[in-house]
Amino acid sequence: MAAAAASPSTATVWAFAAATCVKLLLVPTYRSTDFDVHRYWLALTHALPARQWYVDASSEWTLDYPPFFAYFSRLLSLAAPLVDASLVSLPVPAAPHSSPYLLYLRLTVAFSDLLLLASVLLLAVDARRRQRPFLALVLVLWSPALLAVDHVHFQYNGFLMGLLLLSLHFLEQGKDLAGGVAFAALLCSKHLFLVAAPVYFVYLFRHYCCGRGVVRGLGRLVLMGAGVVAIFAMAFAPFMYYGQMQQLFSRLFPFGRGLFHAYWAPNFWVFYIILDKILAYVLRRLGFNIEIPEASFTRGLVGDSSPFAVLPKVTPITTFLLVILAMTPCLVKAFSNPQPKHIIRWVSYACSCGFMFGWHVHEKASLHFTIPLALIAMDSLDDVRHYFLLSIVSCYSLFPLLFENQEYPIKVLLLLTYSTLMWVGFSSHLSANSAREEKKANASGIIVKQKFTGWISLWYLSGVFAIELWSQVFHNYVFGDRLPFLPLMMVSVYCGVGMMYSWMWQLLWIVRHT
Numbered sequence: 001m002a003a004a005a006a007s008p009s010t011a012t013v014w015a016f017a018a019a020t021c022v023k024l025l026l027v028p029t030y031r032s033t034d035f036d037v038h039r040y041w042l043a044l045t046h047a048l049p050a051r052q053w054y055v056d057a058s059s060e061w062t063l064d065y066p067p068f069f070a071y072f073s074r075l076l077s078l079a080a081p082l083v084d085a086s087l088v089s090l091p092v093p094a095a096p097h098s099s100p101y102l103l104y105l106r107l108t109v110a111f112s113d114l115l116l117l118a119s120v121l122l123l124a125v126d127a128r129r130r131q132r133p134f135l136a137l138v139l140v141l142w143s144p145a146l147l148a149v150d151h152v153h154f155q156y157n158g159f160l161m162g163l164l165l166l167s168l169h170f171l172e173q174g175k176d177l178a179g180g181v182a183f184a185a186l187l188c189s190k191h192l193f194l195v196a197a198p199v200y201f202v203y204l205f206r207h208y209c210c211g212r213g214v215v216r217g218l219g220r221l222v223l224m225g226a227g228v229v230a231i232f233a234m235a236f237a238p239f240m241y242y243g244q245m246q247q248l249f250s251r252l253f254p255f256g257r258g259l260f261h262a263y264w265a266p267n268f269w270v271f272y273i274i275l276d277k278i279l280a281y282v283l284r285r286l287g288f289n290i291e292i293p294e295a296s297f298t299r300g301l302v303g304d305s306s307p308f309a310v311l312p313k314v315t316p317i318t319t320f321l322l323v324i325l326a327m328t329p330c331l332v333k334a335f336s337n338p339q340p341k342h343i344i345r346w347v348s349y350a351c352s353c354g355f356m357f358g359w360h361v362h363e364k365a366s367l368h369f370t371i372p373l374a375l376i377a378m379d380s381l382d383d384v385r386h387y388f389l390l391s392i393v394s395c396y397s398l399f400p401l402l403f404e405n406q407e408y409p410i411k412v413l414l415l416l417t418y419s420t421l422m423w424v425g426f427s428s429h430l431s432a433n434s435a436r437e438e439k440k441a442n443a444s445g446i447i448v449k450q451k452f453t454g455w456i457s458l459w460y461l462s463g464v465f466a467i468e469l470w471s472q473v474f475h476n477y478v479f480g481d482r483l484p485f486l487p488l489m490m491v492s493v494y495c496g497v498g499m500m501y502s503w504m505w506q507l508l509w510i511v512r513h514t
Contacts, residue, residue, distance in 0.1 A: 008124045015138045015190055016117045019147070020110055020146045020368040024124070026104045030404045035154040038073070039092060039105060044078035045070055046088035047346045049244045054251055058091065064251040067235040068188040072159070077145040109150050115162030121170045123375060132375065137385075139374035140165075142421065144414035145395045146371065149364050152410065153401050154493050157364070160190050163370050164347075164429035168372065171343045175380050176208035176229055184228040188235035191252050193363065195323060195354030202331050207338035238266040257360050264488065266397045266495035267356045268322075272311065273491060322357040323422045329507060333514045341512045348372045349506045356503050363401070366394040368498070384426050388503050389457050392419055393498035396464050408472075460498065467494050 036514035040061040044053060053063050053070055063070060083104045120140055125131050163186040170179035183200050186193050209221040239248050264270050284290045290309050308314075330349050335344075351368040355361055370391055377387035395415050402411050426513050453461075471487035479486070 008131060009121055011134055012121055012137050012141070013122055014112075015134075016120075018214050019141050020043065022147065023106075023113075023151045026147070027103060027239050028412070029152045029410065030402060031102075031152070031188075032401070032406045033193035035105065035348070036092075038154065038156070040204065041065075041070070041073045041086070042077045042080060042105075043088045043092050044079065044091050045074035047090045049240055051244070054239060054244055062251060066188045066191050066252060068185060069250075072112075072156075072189065076112075080104060080388075082207045091510050094334055096331060098223065100205045106151070109154070109156055109158065112156055112159035113150075113162070113167070116158045116164075119162045119169060123165060123172075133378045133429065135212075135429065136375055138421070138425075139377060139391070140371055142418060143318050143371055143391075144411075144418045145391075145398055147414055148395070148398055148411055152407060153364075155364070156368050157502075158176065161184065161194075161367065162207075164193065164368070165190060165372065165375075168344050168347060171203070176204055177224060177444075180204050180208075180224050181231055184231035188231060190198060192354075193351075193368065195349045195358065196325070196347050196368075197349040198327060198331055203334045203338050203343060203346065204333050207340070210444055221352075229432070230303065250264055256361065259314050259319070259359060261360055261362050264492035265355065265361040265365065266393075266492045267358075267361055269314070269357075269361075270496040271500075272314070273308075274284040276308045276311040279311070283310065316359045319357055323353050324327045326357055326503075327352040330510050337514065341513070342510075344372050344376055345506070345514065347509055349503075352503050352506055353509075356499065363387070363397055364507075367398065370394045377444045378426070378429055381430065383507070384430065385453065385457065386502065388422055388426065388453060389461070389498060390502045391422065392461060392464070392493050393502070396468075397491060397495035397499070399468075400491060417490055430454045463494060466492060 041061050041063055044056060044059075044063060048056060048078075050070075050407075056062070068456075075089050084101045084392045087101060088106065095354050120137050123132060124137055146158060165180060167179045167182035167186060168177070170182055180200065183193075184195075187197070204224060205221070208224060209217045209360060212220065213218070236245070236248070278461055280290045300402075327350055330346050330353075333475060334346055348369040351365070351372075355365050355369065371386055373390065377383050383485070392415065395418065399411055402408075467487075467490050471490065
């Protein structure tokens with residue numbers, strides 16, 4: 001840790017190198033259908049001209065990310081023929097993947113994580129703040145959820161989070177124009193970050209454009225608008241020229257997929273479903289003729305958008321309004337007092353609102369706020385306590401993604417290692433701070449006795465162990481092959497409690513302190 005304090009950049013690079021070694025060890029592990037999706041997009045963007053990318057329907061894995069990600073796939077495909085020509089040929093071979101084939105795709109994910117490293121290095125030392133603790137940077141680079149989702153399940157979230165953190169770095173530094181342009185590039189890479197757009201708009205309008213005179217403010221507004229429009233033009237202009245904008249947006253926003261993803265994200269709608277099922281059961285017991293919809297949520301499949309028995313139908317516009325309503329206190333704060341030191345917290349909260357109340361939320365979207373919050377996890381004792389609980393719950397909620405037996409020790413070891421790192425690192429950090437405060441105050445006792453975990457948190461986290469024990473051991477013993485979706489439901493509901501707590505904690509912190 002002394003070396004880390006003396007040279008944060010060097011220590012951060014070494015931490016990233018260690019994480020990369022772990023990623024290489026994960027190459028042979030399970031890969032989800034997302035592997036087939038990205039493998040197909042690699043071939044699609046290489047073998048076909050751009051005008052066919054969003055109209056091609058020769059595969060079930062149609063391109064449904066914005067154009068910058070398609071260009072990114074095209075870039076990754078350039079060296080692919082040197083490894084295996086079938087990587088970029090259509091139709092994509094259905095034969096088992098060769099080792100070079102698999103290794104190349106895995107390495108593209110690890111390579112794209114260099115953007116995350118660059119952003120973390122920039123965030124390591126902030127000219128407007130004290131130097132960030134080395135542990136906060138390690139918490140980002142060694143995120144077990146990111147390792148599991150990207151390097152086992154298979155996605156490119158490290159690259160996308162690197163873009164988000166780069167944008168936040170610019171905003172912290174007061175480089176608002178660069179921050180806005182970087183965020184526009186992020187939106188053109190993955191549109192799910194749109195949930196943070198209201199915070200960006202309000203903050204940039206107030207901090208960059210207002211309070212500088214009418215002429216200068218108007219000039220800055222035009223400059224920011226021109227920068228953002230230029231980025232969107234680079235992404236979408238070719239497809240506008242091809243007359244494919246309607247087709248493209250139908251791919252990006254497939255509202256017919258339903259309120260839930262195949263596996264329930266642990267958010268507000270979990271409790272809505274459970275309440276609906278409880279009400280249906282009670283009313284049927286009371287003699288009411290309550291019909292259970294055929295497309296039941298408990299099948300864990302993408303189906304009907306609102307198969308509720310009692311409660312009102314949930315529509316996309318309902319979820320949109322709830323997200324904006326939940327975000328309103330943050331928007332008010334960003335408008336009334338737009339300070340760069342709060343931007344990470346505000347953006348993280350906006351992503352939390354999207355996760356808790358959004359439409360068809362993927363459980364993996366918890367990365368959008370847990371990773372930025374790691375950067376401010378050591379700003380206060382309350383932040384330490386909050387992040388310790390949130391990071392464990394968020395990672396555990398992703399366990400069902402890696403459902404094969406051979407990956408079970410891996411996901412458990414990743415979470416236990418990260419939890420131990422936090423326990424030791426936070427304890428050491430708080431001990432050092434307490435010793436300094438005690439020396440200043442010349443008080444008796446040590447403040448470190450104010451531990452970063454209370455009894456309620458410990459009891460809740462012990463419940464995670466109980467849920468996992470039931471899922472792995474007792475469920476099959478009690479029910480056999482019956483109720484196969486019950487363990488998943490238990491994980492979603494229990495983790496949903498922790499996620500709701502995190503969302504409310506962030507909301508109260510923003511209202512009281514920003």
